[in-house]
Amino acid sequence: MTVGAEASTAKQPRPVGICPRCHKVVRAFEDIGKKCAKPLPFGAKCPGVIRTALTADEWTECPDCGASGRIDSGVCPRCNGEGWLYDKQRLGA
Numbered sequence: 001m002t003v004g005a006e007a008s009t010a011k012q013p014r015p016v017g018i019c020p021r022c023h024k025v026v027r028a029f030e031d032i033g034k035k036c037a038k039p040l041p042f043g044a045k046c047p048g049v050i051r052t053a054l055t056a057d058e059w060t061e062c063p064d065c066g067a068s069g070r071i072d073s074g075v076c077p078r079c080n081g082e083g084w085l086y087d088k089q090r091l092g093a
């Protein structure tokens, strides 16, 4: 095991919910069932409603960043810094 110059990157906790429209993830139970309202291009807000995603096998640790959400000193582009990838087939889109 080699330790880089950076401080060890902590893993992000697994999210508890996701917006089925824009795939925004949330880690607070209080956000589940609420409007996503993530700002979208063109000044609109996402109309999706946050749904629960509590099953462990719905999520995969991002292989690019090891669930830390960060690569080197930047945000991991694969998971958008969340550290976790959702099995989008489960959204039934």
Ligand SMILES: [Zn+2]
Residues within 6 Å of the ligand: 019, 020, 021, 022, 023, 024, 036, 037, 038, 046, 047, 048
């Ligand atoms: Zn959304």
Ligand SMILES: [Zn+2]
Residues within 6 Å of the ligand: 062, 063, 064, 065, 066, 067, 068, 069, 070, 076, 077, 078, 079, 080, 081, 082, 083, 084
């Ligand atoms: Zn990542």
